[in-house]
Each structure stands twice: as C-alpha cells, then as structure tokens.
Amino acid sequence: MRVAFASDDENETTRAVVEALAGDGHEVVRPESAQGWPDLGRFVGRAVVDGRADFGVVMCWTGTGTAIAANKVPGVRAALAWDPWIARGARLWNDANVLAMSLKRLAPDVAVEVLRAFLDTPEPDPDEAENIAAIEPQAGETAATTAGER
Numbered sequence: 001m002r003v004a005f006a007s008d009d010e011n012e013t014t015r016a017v018v019e020a021l022a023g024d025g026h027e028v029v030r031p032e033s034a035q036g037w038p039d040l041g042r043f044v045g046r047a048v049v050d051g052r053a054d055f056g057v058v059m060c061w062t063g064t065g066t067a068i069a070a071n072k073v074p075g076v077r078a079a080l081a082w083d084p085w086i087a088r089g090a091r092l093w094n095d096a097n098v099l100a101m102s103l104k105r106l107a108p109d110v111a112v113e114v115l116r117a118f119l120d121t122p123e124p125d126p127d128e129a130e131n132i133a134a135i136e137p138q139a140g141e142t143a144a145t146t147a148g149e150r
C-alpha cells in the first residue's frame, strides 16, 4: 500500500515505524521538507484524500496535534491509538484513514504493533456504515447551526 507518513521529530520509535513500513513493502509518501506539526498533519491528510496515499500515519510528541491538524482536512478520519486493539477498532468501527501515534509515549515495538494492527485491518464493519457516514458534516451544516442544535 501507499502510506503517507510525517513526524515533527525523530527518535527510535519513529525510525522503527518507517523501517516497518518499508520492510513490510509499503510505498512511503513523505513531505519534502521539515515543517511544523500542523502542516505535517495537513500534508498527510491531503495525501490520503487526494489519493496519493491509501492511508496516513502521523506522529508528534503526543500524536494529538498532528491528529487534530489531519482531521481538519475534509474526508480525513484520524485516530490516536496507543495499543493494537485501539488501532484495530479505529479501522473497524470508525474507518479511520489516518493513524496518529505519540513518538514520546510508545516504545518502538509497540508502535510497530499498533501500525500493523491498523494497516492489517482492511475493511470497516458494515454494521457501522451509517455511523461512519454520519461523522461527515451534514448538508448545510456549519459551526453555527451545529451549536444551535445543542
């Protein structure tokens, strides 16, 4: 598969993830230059939505900033995962298309397990199709209309 990858820092964990992606035969799509975490999250999100990548992986200290930035790209469903069960569930029940991980909190072997659990879960649960479709902004919905409904 083609997997877009970006991280705002590098350590043993990010290196293990990149090595696992390449070692497992994935084509890795990476940004050409170093950027801050908001732009990196957006880069990966756009790569997935544009079809340059099948899935995305974002990493930053917490994993949260890149996840939030990726999720601002319409069509992106980025999920922060810290163990394989969460990663598998994000694919099965949320059809997550971007995996976010903390480069500070996950040991290299755990990050690789999480990555593989995510990428090795090919199809979401059909029973969740309605919920997954409902994640996207609904026709005519804006921040103002959504707030008004509460």
Ligand SMILES: O=C[C@H](O)[C@H](O)[C@H](O)COP(=O)(O)O
Residues within 6 Å of the ligand: 008, 036, 037, 060, 061, 062, 063, 064, 065, 066
């Ligand atoms: O959510 C943000 C990330 O965890 C960043 O990796 C962290 O805040 C460090 O970012 P910076 O190097 O820009 O201070």
